[in-house]
Amino acid sequence: MNFLEERILKDGVIKEGNVLKVDSFLNHQMDVALLEEIGKEFHRRFANLKITKVLTIEASGIAIAYAVARCFGVPMLFAKKAKSINLDGDMYTAEVESFTHRNKNQIIVSKKFLSSDDRILIVDDFLANGCALQGLISITEAAGAEVAGIGIAIEKGFQYGGRSIRNLGYRVESLAIVDSMDAATKTIVFRSQAE
Ligand code: 5GP
Numbered sequence: 001m002n003f004l005e006e007r008i009l010k011d012g013v014i015k016e017g018n019v020l021k022v023d024s025f026l027n028h029q030m031d032v033a034l035l036e037e038i039g040k041e042f043h044r045r046f047a048n049l050k051i052t053k054v055l056t057i058e059a060s061g062i063a064i065a066y067a068v069a070r071c072f073g074v075p076m077l078f079a080k081k082a083k084s085i086n087l088d089g090d091m092y093t094a095e096v097e098s099f100t101h102r103n104k105n106q107i108i109v110s111k112k113f114l115s116s117d118d119r120i121l122i123v124d125d126f127l128a129n130g131c132a133l134q135g136l137i138s139i140t141e142a143a144g145a146e147v148a149g150i151g152i153a154i155e156k157g158f159q160y161g162g163r164s165i166r167n168l169g170y171r172v173e174s175l176a177i178v179d180s181m182d183a184a185t186k187t188i189v190f191r192s193q194a195e
Pocket of ligand 1: 018019020021022027060097098099100124125126127128129130131132133156161
């Protein structure tokens, strides 16, 4: 079991509706030492890919992406959730359905921060149905940049996002993959992965 799986078992809380709460160490209060570990681990896994930028989506991806970008020594960029539909042409946009809030957001990234020379590492806290990732992938590719890899802290393997994004040919590395969880018995089963 790796450091993140151990922490999820210790402090994660299973909610109804297939939601795992990790707000005591990752999503609200943040354990910065744990974030640094996550950054180092993604750097180890993607070190040879000549990453030029780390891309995530606000809000909960930002801290993880910061830690990862720090290890690579590259800028971190986050897609903003647009408040207005009055967007000018200087933005890449994508529509993203939120799993936790059950609403749709337009996400935006300024064109000046992505170029066709970029090799992007996309990072997020959770992978559920894959909508957030699909949005980030489409923005990256609209800029002519390459999605070099995708790093996820916690993948919920019983939802279809991981399978569908890997089937498209992207390299997705998840530090913890939850294969099943049960709110009544408070049990979480992780997929075993080669370390
Ligand atoms: P997806 O777009 O893959 O369906 O969902 C990913 C996004 O939804 C992540 O950015 C994350 O913020 C949120 N999310 C999905 N499932 C969970 C969950 O079980 N717990 C928490 N805390 N966030 C989740």
